[in-house]
Amino acid sequence: MEEYAKSIHDPYFQPKTEVSMVTGHSLASRVWVPGPVIVGAGPSGLAAAASLKNQGIPVLILEKTNCIASLWQNKTYDRLCLHLPKQFCQLPFMPFPKDFPTYPSKQQFLAYLEAYAKNFDLNPVFNTTVVKAEYDGGCGLWRVQTKVTEYVCRWLVVATGENAEEVVPKIEGMNEFSGPILHSSSYKSGDCFENMNVLVVGCGNSGMEVCLDLCNYNACPSLVVRDSLHVLPQEMLGRSTFGLSMWLLKWFPVRVVDRLLLLASHFLIGDTNRLGLNRPKLGPLELKNVSGKTPVLDVGTLEKIRSGGIKVYPGIKRLACNTVEFVDGRMEKFEAIILATGYRSNVTTWLKDTNLFSKNDGFPTKPFPEGWKGDCGLYAIGFTKRGLLGTSMDAAKIAEDIACQWNTDTKHFKPLRHLPA
Numbered sequence: 001m002e003e004y005a006k007s008i009h010d011p012y013f014q015p016k017t018e019v020s021m022v023t024g025h026s027l028a029s030r031v032w033v034p035g036p037v038i039v040g041a042g043p044s045g046l047a048a049a050a051s052l053k054n055q056g057i058p059v060l061i062l063e064k065t066n067c068i069a070s071l072w073q074n075k076t077y078d079r080l081c082l083h084l085p086k087q088f089c090q091l092p093f094m095p096f097p098k099d100f101p102t103y104p105s106k107q108q109f110l111a112y113l114e115a116y117a118k119n120f121d122l123n124p125v126f127n128t129t130v131v132k133a134e135y136d137g138g139c140g141l142w143r144v145q146t147k148v149t150e151y152v153c154r155w156l157v158v159a160t161g162e163n164a165e166e167v168v169p170k171i172e173g174m175n176e177f178s179g180p181i182l183h184s185s186s187y188k189s190g191d192c193f194e195n196m197n198v199l200v201v202g203c204g205n206s207g208m209e210v211c212l213d214l215c216n217y218n219a220c221p222s223l224v225v226r227d228s229l230h231v232l233p234q235e236m237l238g239r240s241t242f243g244l245s246m247w248l249l250k251w252f253p254v255r256v257v258d259r260l261l262l263l264a265s266h267f268l269i270g271d272t273n274r275l276g277l278n279r280p281k282l283g284p285l286e287l288k289n290v291s292g293k294t295p296v297l298d299v300g301t302l303e304k305i306r307s308g309g310i311k312v313y314p315g316i317k318r319l320a321c322n323t324v325e326f327v328d329g330r331m332e333k334f335e336a337i338i339l340a341t342g343y344r345s346n347v348t349t350w351l352k353d354t355n356l357f358s359k360n361d362g363f364p365t366k367p368f369p370e371g372w373k374g375d376c377g378l379y380a381i382g383f384t385k386r387g388l389l390g391t392s393m394d395a396a397k398i399a400e401d402i403a404c405q406w407n408t409d410t411k412h413f414k415p416l417r418h419l420p421a
């Protein structure tokens with residue numbers, strides 16, 4: 001500990017070659033970072049970085065992959081557009097270009113993020129996975145470890161996202177199924193599924209849209225709907241359903257807004273229960289608040305279900321060579337399965353001993369809007385289950401909070417420097 005403290009405060013101090021507590025390999029270097037270390041260069045990491053830089057605070061962003069917004073670059077399908085209107089998805093200080101449509105395409109969103117990073121001169125360190133981060137109470141600093149470097153800093157901002165790892169359910173007979181089984185994160189388009197019977201498991205926004213895409217490529221998709229869900233039209237009365245909900249919430253309590261939304265939905269898209277999509281007992285906004293479950297915004301899938309282009313099935317009992325047996329006893333032949341079964345946080349795999357994040361699911365333990373700040377300079381951004389709007393809210397609070405400490409305590413810190421290993 002003494003060596004460690006010396007190495008932080010004395011630039012001429014030569015510590016013995018250090019062995020990573022994580023990998024067992026020698027650490028090539030230890031780096032003192034005067035400002036916050038941000039883990040993840042998705043929209044949240046970029047938003048946090050821009051907001052901090054706007055306060056005059058230098059940041060270091062560590063990113064596992066070789067690009068910004070890797071989720072959007074590598075793990076999304078071609079036809080994806082933002083589900084919410086652009087004004088609810090913009091990052092701090094930079095609106096979307098005026099000539100972008102209300103729901104920018106994935107390519108437009110990525111172009112916006114590239115421009116955002118350039119505008120704020122954000123230069124993440126790519127191909128750098130944080131394998132462990134731990135608060136060192138002895139010196140009151142965070143030790144953030146990658147395979148080769150230990151970064152030492154006072155503030156740690158976790159921006160690794162709600163979608164860090166794919167959730168792949170275990171289904172009986174999975175190994176026996178003869179066709180491909182892929183997660184929706186690997187699905188690009190229905191191009192290679194033409195004329196195939198494809199089973200899509202999971203009916204969130206992704207599952208519903210993958211089905212629609214498959215229809216457009218002349219595949220025959222079926223959808224597994226295990227739980228109840230709310231489907232709402234993407235727009236109502238010429239306004240986005242999301243925008244309308246936000247506006248109504250200014251005037252009415254959540255239950256009243258839910259009633260209005262359900263009434264309008266019934267009028268516009270009919271009774272979804274009749275299509276095998278049963279509505280939960282709680283209304284869409286109340287359910288979102290209680291469980292984080294997002295209502296599906298329909299972009300045309302319901303029409304295909306109604307016309308028989310997409311069949312709906314209940315949960316899967318087991319798979320066999322080329323058949324799927326459902327819990328209601330039906331058996332059907334399928335040639336491919338796409339798992340639109342969502343994602344999980346990876347925070348618990350690398351962040352040690354904090355009470356900001358739950359050990360169970362890697363999400364903040366405190367409910368929204370309290371989950372952005374932990375103890376000892378730890379922050380979370382992008383874990384609100386409220387998409388990019390939640391990200392912007394977190395970014396503002398984090399930047400303000402760190403700025404208060406930065407301005408009072410750390411004026412004397414020098415810029416980032418490499419310490420000898």
Ligand SMILES: Cc1cc2nc3c(=O)[nH]c(=O)nc-3n(C[C@H](O)[C@H](O)[C@H](O)COP(=O)(O)OP(=O)(O)OC[C@H]3O[C@@H](n4cnc5c(N)ncnc54)[C@H](O)[C@@H]3O)c2cc1C
Pocket residue numbers: 039040041042043044045062063064065068069070071072076080081082083084088089128129130131159160161162163164206346350381382383386387388389391
């Ligand atoms: C298909 C899809 C559509 C969506 N559409 C919308 C929408 O329309 N509107 C909206 O508001 N939200 C939408 N979302 C929600 C989505 O979560 C956000 O858009 C956004 O990507 C979240 O940004 P993030 O930076 O928090 O997480 P991510 O985009 O997941 O970025 C996290 C980054 O952290 C990196 N990382 C992870 N672990 C480590 C590690 N150990 N070390 C270093 N780096 C690491 C990852 O490589 C990644 O680049 C959508 C999500 C999906 C999956």
